[in-house]
Amino acid sequence: MTAPVRPxxxxxxxxxxxxxxxxMxxxxxxxxxxxxxxxxxxxAFGLVNQILETLLVVFRVLAIGxxxxxxQYLGGQQHASARRAALLALGASTxxxxLVVCIVVAGNDLVxxxxxxxxxxxVLAAPYLQWFAPALMLEAYNLSMASVLRAHLHSRDSLKVMIVMHSSHLLLAALLMRDWGEWDGMGLEGYAIAMLISRALGLVMHLWFWRIRMQLVPRWQDWWAASWKDLAPVLRVGLPGAGVEVAYRGAFMVSLAATARLGVTALATHSYTLQLLKYVLLTSMAIGWACEIMVGRLVGAGDLRVANGLVRKAVRNGLLASGSLxxxxxxxxxxxxxxxxKDPAVIHAAQTLLWLSLLLESGRVFNLILNGALRxxxxxxxxxxxxxxxxxxxxGVGSFWLGRLFGLPxxxxxxxxxxxxxxLLLLARWLWRGWLPNARDxxxxxRAGE
Known part of the structure; x- marks a missing residue:
C-alpha cells in the first residue's frame, strides 16, 4: 500500500x-x-486579450489533462508512466x-x-492580433511544460521561469510600445513582439529545469510524436474541462459583443474592470490549482478522506480571500x-460594476476550486x-438581454x-460525494497500469 501523501x-x-x-x-x-x-x-487591447483567452482553451486541454x-501517476508511484506523459506534452503542444496559429492568421477579421x-x-485590433501568431506556438509549450513541473511539486522552479518570462515581457513592452525620443513606438504590436521574445526565453528555462529537476531531456522526435494511445488518459480528463472552457468562452464572447454594441466607452470600462478583477480572483485561482495538484496525488495514493478535508478547507479559504479583496x-x-x-463617466460605471462584483467573485470561488478538485x-x-x-x-442569452435592458450592470x-x-451545482456534487465512484475508478x- 502506497503511503499517504501529506497535503x-x-x-x-x-x-x-x-x-x-x-x-496579471x-x-x-x-x-x-x-x-x-x-x-x-x-x-482593442482588451478585445484581443479576450479572443486570445478563447483560443488558449486548446492549450488548456493539454495542460489540464x-x-x-x-x-495521479506520481501519487501511485508510477514514475515511468509519468515520464511518458510529460514528454507527450511536447508533441501534443506542437x-x-x-492549429491555433492557423486560426489567428486566417480568421481574425471574421472574429x-x-x-x-x-x-x-x-483598425487597431486586426494587425495587433496577427502579431500574436508566432508567440502562441511558444505559449503552448510553456503552458504544458509548466503544468508538468507543478505536478512534480516544483512550483518554485515554475515561479522562477514566470518571473523571468513576465518581467522581460513587461520591460520589452514598455520599450517597444511607447515613444522614446525620435523613436515613435510600435503601439499595440510592440506588446505582441515582447511576448514572443519572452516566451522563447521561458521555453529555454523550462527545458533547463526539466533536465536538472526531472532528468528529462527531450529527443527531436518528442517534439512531434503524439500517439492517440498515450493521449487517451489526458483527453479523458482534459476534453470535458475544455468543453466547459469552450462553452464559457463562447458565451462570454456573446456578452462581449453585447458590450461592444454599447460603444467604445462601455468596452473600455469593461476592459478596465475585468483587468482589476483578475487581481481579486488570484488567491482563489492559486488555491484551486494547488488543490487540484494535491487531490490528484491523494487519489493516486488512495487517500480519499484526506482529499475531502483538503477541498473543504480550500473552499473556505477561497471565500474569505475573494470576498475581502x-x-x-x-x-x-x-x-x-x-x-x-480620467473620464468620470468610465470611473463611475466601473465603480458600479465593482460593487456588483462582490456577488460575482464570491460565486466564482466554487467554480475555481471545485472544478479542479472534481477533475x-x-x-x-x-x-x-x-x-x-x-x-x-x-x-450567453442572459447577458445579451440584460445588457439591452440595463446596460453594463x-x-x-x-x-x-x-x-x-x-x-452551487459543483458544491452539491462534492458535499454529497458524487465524486467518490470516479475517484475509486x-x-x-x-493500479491496473492503464
Missing part, C-alpha cells in the same frame, strides 16, 4: 499565487500602456499550437466582425480606476454537463447569476 497546500499555492500575480501584472501593464494612447487602444494524469467591434477598434476593490474604485482613465478525482464529466445550460442561457448581473448557479485504473 501541503500553502507550499504549492504560494508560488502559484506569485505566478498568477506576475501574469503584465496584462495590467499592457492595458495601462495602451490606455495612455487612447481609450480605443485600451478597448497532463496535470491531472501526471499527479500540433495544438499549429472581429462577429464581435461587432467598432471601426476605430478594428472584492470589497477592497469596490471601496477603492474611484482611485484605482484613475490608473487607466482531479476523475469526475470530469459532471462539471461539464452541469454547466452547459447556465453558460448558454444565463451567461445588466451584463454583470448575468455574470454573477451564472457563477452562482454553476458553483481512477485508483483502480492506475
Amino acid at each position: 501541503r497546500l500553502n507550499m504549492i499555492a504560494g508560488p502559484l499565487l506569485g505566478e498568477f500575480l506576475l501574469g 501584472s503584465v496584462a495590467m501593464g499592457g492595458l495601462w500602456l495602451a490606455s495612455h494612447t487612447s481609450d480605443a487602444a485600451a478597448g 497532463l496535470g491531472v494524469v501526471v499527479t 500540433w495544438a499550437g499549429a 472581429l466582425d462577429w464581435l461587432n467591434a467598432p471601426d476605430q477598434i478594428v 472584492a470589497l477592497l476593490a469596490a471601496l477603492g474604485a474611484p482611485w484605482l480606476m484613475r490608473i487607466f482613465t 482531479a478525482t476523475g469526475d470530469a464529466l459532471y462539471p461539464a454537463a452541469s454547466s452547459v445550460a447556465s453558460l448558454v442561457l444565463v451567461l 445588466g451584463i454583470w448581473m448575468a455574470y454573477a447569476i451564472d457563477e452562482w448557479i454553476r458553483g 481512477s485508483r483502480r485504473r492506475l
